[in-house]
Amino acid sequence: MKILDWRSYLGRLVRFWRTSLQFRTVTITVVLSGLAVLIIGSSIVVSIGNNLFASRSNQVQDEARSAHNLAQGIFDAAEPAGDQGPTVELDSLPGTVRDKILPSTTTQGGTAFAILRTPGQTTSAIMQPASSTNFPDVVTEALRKRVVADPQHVQFQSVTLTDGSPGLVVGSNVTVPSAGSYELYLVYDLSQVAVTLNFVKQTLLLGGLALILLIGAVTYIVVRLVVGPIRVAAETSEKLAAGQLEQRIPEKGDDVIATLARSFNGMADSLQEQITKLAELSRLQQRFVSDVSHELRTPLTTIRLAGDVLYDQRDSFEPSTARTAELLRTQVQRFEVLLADLLEVSRYDAGAVELELEPTNLVRLVEDAVDTMRPLADERGSALRVVAPGGYFEAEVDARRIRRVLRNLLGNAIEHGEGRPIVVMVDSNASAIALAVRDYGIGMKPSEVSRVFDRFWRADPSRQRTIGGTGLGLAISLEDAALHDGRLEVWSEFGVGTCFRLTLPRERGKPIVSSPLDLPPDDSIHLGGEDA
Template sequence: MLGHTWRRSLQLRVVVSTLTLSLIVIVILGVVLTSQITDRLLEAKISAATEEMDRARNTVQAQLAGADDGNTLSSRLDGARASLSNREADGQSAGAAGTFDPALIVPGDGPLPPTVSGPADQIPESLRRFVQQGQVSYQFATVDDPDGYRGPALIVGSPTASDISTLELYLIFPLASEERSLSLMRSTMLIGGAVLLVLLAAVSMLVARQVVLPIRSASRIAVRFADGRLKERMPVRGEDDMARLAMSFNEMAESLSKQITQLEEFGNLQRRFTSDVSHELRTPLTTVRMAADLIHDSSDDLDPALRRSSELLVNELDRFEMLLNDLLEISRHDAGVA
């Protein structure tokens, strides 16, 4: 049923083809825009996070430099981390980078475990290797902090120049705000794409209807013309392609109508000629027939040559009479009498 409708409906094919191509274009544009916007958001996040790392590193180095050397390493790290947390709470670190959760790690010496402060278990080992080589690095990861954020995050790591030479500083920036922005953007693009598809469907249906209606009108008029209604013509409106199609159709119909009329007139003339000839020949043929029969009846009194001539005359008259009867039969058939 659907295949039959698809084959017979030009309007349906135009609308479906338009929507299919539009959907492909919208999807491609959506993917490209989403990728571009995501890249820009992450680039801005990385740039702001790197700047925040510079400020945090200076804060940690200043805090450790002013701390009492008699405190344990763990206490000193906790104090440095607290200074970062207090700085964030006071709004001094509020900026494009957003909130963060600091973590400080001092690797263990030999069999001793590392000394940490903060969610050190959320730091990827691959990122730590870069930081231990003296590089400021970053990595996207999924964090699951029991006391904090759960989800995707940007982790920036940096070595420090404090009296603790192996100290590693990490800032964990949640990407919740960026996720919400991207989710809102995707929802907006999805709704906008759906609305655009509906509008394109309406426009394509209207355009296809303007094209299909004259074609359907031409089809109906052609059917009526084939049924013998030779006066049927397409209405001509405007000067566009459809108007030229209507004019061409009407010219063709007019030419066919004239030819059909001429053929009908020629047929009538032919039938009248056949009828007239057959009737006009009937009377002289009857007279000649009577004379030939009379001669043939007296053929015994004639010499052989004349007797043979009379027989030939009768035979030819028989053939001529058969032809005349055929002509009469044809004329009756053409006239609708037979």
């Protein structure tokens, strides 16, 4: 559950990142500023730490040299203790050195000292090694070798003291009369340097955070001043796109934003004027088509009645006159269909079309449409085949309009099928149902496929319509499909054939996840299935 919540929050953050220019700008500025402050602050801390250590190291080395000179002076001033030899005097020297050195080194952070005999000596007199009680175990063999190898200079090494504080151990070589060479080690506590460095780090950290917050606040204010007018322009554009043509951007000042607002408003005024003119022109055109279609119905009805009378009496006419009567009747019927299609197109253009939805078995509907068109297909030599593999075939559709779509698609297939078989396939899935009409005729070129749904368009203008089409069937079919929230798609290849696929949602208003039929079609399924 926690993982889901984390993913949900991450998804919201990603969406907010993608949709908010202001958030992206402020975030990027703060992140880059933080990186810059981090790099600069780290450089400053390293530089200050190195300077502090170098300065403190120099002070300690100067103090160690003074302590070395003081100790060497004490050893040089020591005299043997009479007949009993130097043993008593030598044993007292470390204490004397400690009493003289430690008070002088305390001011520089000295905390402990030790005197160690240099290994490998053969003198008869020996001064016992000594150290202060709090001397830590920090003298390494490497440091001792350096002290022995370079007796003219003091040697130092950074160490960590017993309490975890940073420290510095300084060693030098001293000579004890009659006792040989010894090593003097002083330990200095550098915790004060660490305290100073931590204070610098905290100061830089707080200053950096304050600087980043200040940069973020300034960026937010500046971006808000810029993004605000852009957001207003975007909202105004959306309202204009939604049809609210009177919306405008407020014009304030004389800066670039104000110039953008004036230019945008000028463009909106021009668009509103053009759209108004086009809308009025379209309305007049639709009204003209509708009025003409209605006005033509009365004389057309009279002509059709007169033509029917002449057609019924054609046997008593001369052959040429009888043929004229037949042509008159055919063209009047075609004219009636054309008027009906023009009226339907005008209703679509005016947005005055309503669906009459009802649960419909698409297989039965397809069978009815195929039975209606079969005589025409037989006349052209094309065999009609229905393939219905099975599935959830009922859908909420306007049966009259879907039947009209099927008739248009079948008529188009018969017209261009060149007498070859025509396959009508029906299939469905949980979200959609699809109808496909496949012919194996002449097909179309890619440039022709893109225009197949245009009104009154024909791939071959010289080719005569032999089944009485008006040139509006596919355009009306496309509108019928869109009215059902469906899709009417076409695939065609020149010399191979054409396939139209109508995909409809099983319930209007629900999205189509995928079409149950492929496009281009799988001919092995089309030709290998069983008839419904």
